[in-house]
Amino acid sequence: MGIKPVSEKIDLDGQLIIGGKKVTDLVDEFGTPLYILDQDTVEKNCQDYLQALSKNYPKSLVVFAGKACLNVGLLNILADQGLGVDVVSGGELFTALRSKMNPLNIIFHGNNKSIEELEIAVENNVRIILDNEQELENVKQVTARLGKKARLMIRIKPEIEAHTHEYIKTGQIDSKFGIDKNDLIKIAKLIVSDDKLDFLGIHSHIGSQIFDVNPFEDLASLMIEKVALIKSELGIDVPEINCGGGIGIQYVESDDPPAVSDFVTRLCSKLKAACERENLELPLLMLEPGRSIVGTAGITAYKIGTVKRIENVKNYVFIDGGMADNPRPIMYQAEYTFGLANKADKPTTDTFSIAGKFCESGDILANGISLPDAEVGDVLVVYGTGAYNYSMASNYNRFCRPAMVVVKDGAARYLVKRETFQDLVNLDVV
Ligand SMILES: Cc1ncc(COP(=O)(O)O)c(C=O)c1O
Numbered sequence: 001m002g003i004k005p006v007s008e009k010i011d012l013d014g015q016l017i018i019g020g021k022k023v024t025d026l027v028d029e030f031g032t033p034l035y036i037l038d039q040d041t042v043e044k045n046c047q048d049y050l051q052a053l054s055k056n057y058p059k060s061l062v063v064f065a066g067k068a069c070l071n072v073g074l075l076n077i078l079a080d081q082g083l084g085v086d087v088v089s090g091g092e093l094f095t096a097l098r099s100k101m102n103p104l105n106i107i108f109h110g111n112n113k114s115i116e117e118l119e120i121a122v123e124n125n126v127r128i129i130l131d132n133e134q135e136l137e138n139v140k141q142v143t144a145r146l147g148k149k150a151r152l153m154i155r156i157k158p159e160i161e162a163h164t165h166e167y168i169k170t171g172q173i174d175s176k177f178g179i180d181k182n183d184l185i186k187i188a189k190l191i192v193s194d195d196k197l198d199f200l201g202i203h204s205h206i207g208s209q210i211f212d213v214n215p216f217e218d219l220a221s222l223m224i225e226k227v228a229l230i231k232s233e234l235g236i237d238v239p240e241i242n243c244g245g246g247i248g249i250q251y252v253e254s255d256d257p258p259a260v261s262d263f264v265t266r267l268c269s270k271l272k273a274a275c276e277r278e279n280l281e282l283p284l285l286m287l288e289p290g291r292s293i294v295g296t297a298g299i300t301a302y303k304i305g306t307v308k309r310i311e312n313v314k315n316y317v318f319i320d321g322g323m324a325d326n327p328r329p330i331m332y333q334a335e336y337t338f339g340l341a342n343k344a345d346k347p348t349t350d351t352f353s354i355a356g357k358f359c360e361s362g363d364i365l366a367n368g369i370s371l372p373d374a375e376v377g378d379v380l381v382v383y384g385t386g387a388y389n390y391s392m393a394s395n396y397n398r399f400c401r402p403a404m405v406v407v408k409d410g411a412a413r414y415l416v417k418r419e420t421f422q423d424l425v426n427l428d429v430v
Pocket residue numbers: 065067068086109168170205207208209244245246247288289290291292387
C-alpha cells in the first residue's frame with residue numbers, strides 16, 4: 001500500500017506534487033492547515049478491494065466506514081466506485097443521505113441509537129446493525145409508529161483477540177459494542193417472529209489498525225458457524241454477513257500491513273471452505289474498511305511559524321495546527337511520516353520535535369523526526385492523515401477546523417471549506 005499518495009511526485013525544483021498540484025500552490029490558494037486528499041489513491045484503494053472480491057467472492061458489497069472521514073463530496077466519489085457507507089450517528093446518516101449513496105447501501109451502527117435516529121433509518125430503508133436488546137424494543141416502537149419494516153443485522157461480539165491499541169479493539173466480551181454471541185439465537189428468534197422486521201444477517205468487527213490476517217480468518221469461520229447455527233435452530237438461511245473493517249495501513253516504515261488482496265483472498269477462502277463444510281449457500285459478504293480506503297490518500301500541510309532550537313536538548317518546529325486537527329498522537333500514541341513540501345529533494349540535516357500551537361504541553365505530533373533544514377515559512381506535510389483526522393478534529397482552543405480539498409489530474413476542489421471565526425460564535429447565545 002505504501003505510506004504516500006500514489007500520485008505523489010517531486011518536480012525539478014524539489015517541490016512536492018500531489019494529484020498534479022504543487023502542495024505549495026495548494027497552500028497559497030486554500031491556506032493552512034490543509035487536509036489534501038488524493039483521489040487517485042482513494043480510487044486505487046477501492047479498486048484493491050473490489051477487484052480482490054470480484055475474483056474471490058463476487059457476491060459482496062464494500063461499505064466504507066464513514067467514521068474514518070465523512071463528507072458529501074467524498075461519499076460521491078466512493079458511490080461512483082460502487083461502495084456503500086456505514087454511519088454511526090444521526091449526523092453521519094444525514095450526510096450520507098445527502099450524497100449519491102443509495103440508501104439501500106447505507107448501514108447504521110451505534111451502541112445507543114436514539115428513537116429519532118432509528119426513525120430516519122427506517123424511513124429510508126437503511127440497514128440497522130442491532131447492538132442490544134433494548135434497541136430491538138426501540139426499533140419495534142418505530143416500525144409500529146411508521147407502519148414500515150425495519151431491515152436488521154445483529155452485531156455479535158466474536159471474542160477474537162485483535163492485536164491493536166486497547167482503544168480500537170472492539171470484539172472482546174467486555175466491549176460496549178454488540179451482543180454476547182451466545183445470545184444470538186435468542187435475539188434472532190425475536191426478529192424472525194416479528195413480521196415488521198426483516199432479518200438480514202449478522203455483523204462483527206474485531207478492531208482497527210490490525211496487521212495480522214489470522215484473527216480475520218478466525219472471524220470468517222465463526223461467522224459461518226453462526227450462520228449454520230441459525231439455520232439449524234431456526235430453519236432459515238442467513239442472507240448476509242458483515243465481517244467489519246480493520247485492516248491496518250502503513251504510517252511509518254516499520255509498519256507492515258498485509259496487502260488488501262491477500263487479506264481478501266484469505267478471508268474469502270475461509271468463508272467458502274466453511275460454507276462448503278456446513279453445506280450452506282454463500283451469503284452476501286460485506287466488508288467495512290475505513291482507514292485502508294482513505295488513510296494513505298490524505299496528507300496534512302502546515303506552515304512552519306517558528307523553529308526553536310534548545311541548545312544540546314532538542315529542536316522544535318512549531319506548526320499552525322496540531323492536536324485539534326490530528327488528535328491521534330495524543331489519543332493513541334500514533335506515529336506518522338513527515339516531510340517538507342518545498343524541500344522535498346533536500347537531504348535531512350537534523351531531528352525535530354513537531355509541536356502544535358494548542359495550549360497543551362502534550363500537543364506534540366512527533367519527536368525525533370529527521371527533516372531537511374527546517375525554516376520559518378516552510379510547508380511541513382504529514383502523511384497518512386486521510387483517516388480519523390478530520391473526522392476526529394475539534395475546535396479546541398477555538399481553532400477553526402481546516403479545509404479539505406481533493407486533488408486529481410492537476411485540479412483541486414473543496415470537499416469541506418475552512419471554518420471561520422464567525423462560525424465559531426454562530427451558536428453562542430448572548
Ligand atoms: C463497526 C466498524 N466497522 C468498520 C470500522 C472501520 O475500521 P477501519 O477504519 O480500521 O477499517 C470501524 C472502526 O473502528 C467500526 O467500528
